[in-house]
Amino acid sequence: xxxxxxxxxxxxxxxxxxxxxxxxxxxxxxxxxxxxxxxxxxxxxxxxxxxxxxxxxxxxxxxxxxxxxxxxxxxxxxxxxxxxxxxxxxxxxxxxxxxxxxxxxxxxxxxxxxxxxxxxxxxxxxxxxxxxxxxxxxxxxxxxxxxxxxxxxxxxxxxxxxxxxxxxxxxxxxxxxxxxxxxxxxxxxxxxxxxxxxxxxxxxxxxxxxxxxxxxxxxxxxxx
Numbered sequence: 037x038x039x040x041x042x043x044x045x046x047x048x049x050x051x052x053x054x055x056x057x058x059x060x061x062x063x064x065x066x067x068x069x070x071x072x073x074x075x076x077x078x079x080x081x082x083x084x085x086x087x088x089x090x091x092x093x094x095x096x097x098x099x100x101x102x103x104x105x106x107x108x109x110x111x112x113x114x115x116x117x118x119x120x121x122x123x124x125x126x127x128x129x130x131x132x133x134x135x136x137x138x139x140x141x142x143x144x145x146x147x148x149x150x151x152x153x154x155x156x157x158x159x160x161x162x163x164x165x166x167x168x169x170x171x172x173x174x175x176x177x178x179x180x181x182x183x184x185x186x187x188x189x190x191x192x193x194x195x196x197x198x199x200x201x202x203x204x205x206x207x208x209x210x211x212x213x214x215x216x217x218x219x220x221x222x223x224x225x226x227x228x229x230x231x232x233x234x235x236x237x238x239x240x241x242x243x244x245x246x247x248x249x250x251x252x253x254x255x256x257x258x259x260x
Contacts, residue, residue, distance in 0.1 A: 048185070049185060049253050049255060052188055058157060059243065060245075060247065061243045062243070062251070064250070064253070065255065066252055067255050068255070069107075069258065073106040073108050080250060081145070086145070093144045094143040095146075096146055096176075097147040098123070098147070098169075098171050098172070099123075099168060100147070101259040102182045102259030105258055109147065121143060134165075137165070140176075141167070141170055143175075145180065146171040147181075147182070148182075149182050150187060150251075151187065151195070152194075152196075152198055152199055153183050153187050153189070154189055154195055155189070155190055155191070158195075158241050159239070160192060160196065160237075160238075160239055160240075161199075161239075162196075162199050162203075162233075162235075162237055163238070164236075169236055172238065172240060173240070180250050180252070182252050183253055184254050184256055184257055185253065186257040188253075192239065201223045204218065204234050205221075205223055207233060208233055214233065217229065
């Protein structure tokens with residue numbers, strides 16, 4: 037049975053990788069989280085022109101459980117030649133955090149995840165503030181997206197349903213400070229709460245310029 041499951045995911049991920057590459061993304065497949073971290077640190081980052089040419093590289097990220105689970109931010113923080121703009125930091129005033137997120141849109145390398153990945157090679161994302169999807173769309177020279185196989189869906193409609201009724205409520209639930217109906221109901225009611233986290237949809241059909249957005253599909257269920 038395990039071999040059948042592995043074959044199933046191998047084929048689905050291969051199909052996604054081919055679709056992403058046909059849409060001008062640079063796509064990679066990793067068997068697990070630790071391999072993904074090594075891939076980023078030892079292969080992807082050294083291949084970027086901004087890393088090999090500049091003495092100081094700026095890096096930041098948009099909120100993503102999948103990306104953070106790789107531990108890549110912790111590794112980058114140890115490297116003195118890299119300027120890390122921390123967009124989440126305990127004890128820092130909200131105004132300062134927002135300003136850092138604005139600065140993060142001009143970094144050399146931006147890390148994030150994706151709420152969903154269609155089999156036709158599109159990224160589907162829904163954001164509260166917009167800094168995560170803004171960095172994906174424009175600003176940073178390079179974007180590295182980490183996505184687990186559980187984010188793969190058939191199409192845009194399935195992606196949106198999954199996000200509104202699974203990913204978004206879970207994201208709200210994991211933030212105790214938010215007061216949204218979905219924290220109690222576990223599903224979307226299209227609320228008008230001041231804390232609503234479903235504000236900006238972005239569908240990324242292709243990478244422009246070609247290869248700017250690099251996507252690592254991890255052959256494990258990670259993130260929301």
